Ligand SMILES: Nc1ncnc2c1ncn2[C@@H]1O[C@H](COP(=O)(O)OP(=O)(O)OP(=O)(O)O)[C@@H](O)[C@H]1O
């Protein structure tokens with residue numbers, strides 16, 4: 001394939017990765033922003049979403065679309081409930097101490113990983129996509145009689161991949177509206193800005209924390225349900241999204257929705273493109289280098305606020 | 309109405325208050341006076357349920373407040389204007405007011421009434437709180453607390469750093485609330501304001517409550533001021 005079509009293909013792959021990454025990183029950023037908790041187990045809620053999606057899909061014998069639909073509803077809800085439980089049983093008892101919660105979520109990470117290994121097993125298992133039509137993509141070429149449109153061999157995407165991008169975009173926009181327009185969104189923003197004053201105005205901060213932790217996990221799980229028809233579920237699959245989400249949150253700036261989305265696009269797209277043309281390792285090296293540069297020159301992130 | 313009996317509390321292992329007693333009636337302005345670091349802000353935080361009590365009790369009309377979780381304390385009708393205003397800086401004026409209204413599920417009628425008292429805020433509803441001038445921020449902090457339609461109002465140095473016209477507005481607000489029968493605890497450093505605004509003065513020193521006197525018995529040169537505030 002020539003360079004142009006190849007780049008288009010890589011860009012599309014990158015966009016799928018970026019879409020899923022934006023959702024996952026949004027969950028991490030939300031928890032980090034509102035609760036000041038660094039959730040090291042975030043990737044495991046992603047894994048949980050994928051694993052539950054597999055269980056749900058394989059329990060349904062009807063058309064794969066039903067299994068997938070059920071997974072979309074059940075997996076994020078399950079992950080959210082597990083997260084709320086973890087919040088009530090562990091984080092709350094540590095009074096959300098920033099350092100103690102890092103250690104605690106590392107513990108939660110191993111518990112979830114080992115539980116998945118014992119129940120789901122060490123294999124990677126696929127979930128059938130609800131639909132998967134191959135869509136050939138056209139390319140422009142300058143020939144003897146001017147530009148003409150043709151379909152290069154191998155340049156194609158699938159309807160499911162386009163669906164992933166669209167679904168992520170819909171969730172991101174709805175989430176932004178939810179945050180800025182809804183009553184609970186206002187409560188979350190107030191809690192994030194000043195926890196103590198929120199309490200003096202009747203906001204049940206601990207309940208807000210539980211819901212935020214659950215919501216963060218549900219976003220990661222939803223991202224995983226989207227990706228699992230493309231990438232398969234595996235009990236160790238949480239590591240990469242965790243690392244990339246951290247990178248995105250640092251580059252985008254703490255608690256900034258816009259920063260998270262922009263950084264996820266930047267990192268997700270470049271990860272996809274560099275992986276195709278060079279190697280996935282180089283992509284990770286460059287992303288980590290970018291984090292280092294951001295930390296040195298703009299520690300608050302692209303859209304973050306300077307701390308007083 | 310609001311009553312503190314032998315309240316001892318502090319921050320973690322650091323004890324700040326040692327058996328503070330205090331009582332304020334409806335329609336009364338009680339001024340809390342003491343040096344920097346005496347524990348005035350800490351007393352108000354204790355009332356709001358933000359600090360666990362080591363000993364003592366806080367009650368409102370005989371109901372034990374100290375047994376409630378912090379977020380239920382304001383729902384009993386206690387409005388708090390914290391020191392330094394503590395607005396939700398990145399939220400708009402309207403959103404800050406909404407937070408106040410949500411505390412006790414108050415509606416548009418309350419909102420209108422409060423905005424009537426501070427017309428400047430009505431012109432700036434869509435503006436972020438952090439972009440307001442100092443005086444406007446104090447108005448917003450006060451308005452937010454009044455959105456609870458409180459029966460008890462706690463104000464922590466509401467006139468700190470304000471110019472005379474703004475001080476007058478805050479003062480008029482306090483007087484209006486007193487007329488409506490609100491019980492008011494006011495932390496205020498300026499003797500002038502204490503003398504003209506309060507009904508009683510409670511002195512506090514090193515976290516202990518000292519004399520509580522009728523304001524009428526005080527004047528600018530009273531020995532108590534010298535003793536507890538150093539002026
Ligand atoms: N978060 C905290 N952690 C530990 N100690 C604190 C904390 N806040 C206040 N203190 C201490 O408690 C004591 C009383 O503080 P407080 O803020 O109640 O004083 P104040 O009377 O309001 O003073 P000011 O007039 O300066 O506002 C001080 O010695 C202060 O250092």
Ligand SMILES: [Mg+2]
Pocket residue numbers: 348349350391464
């Ligand atoms: Mg103070």
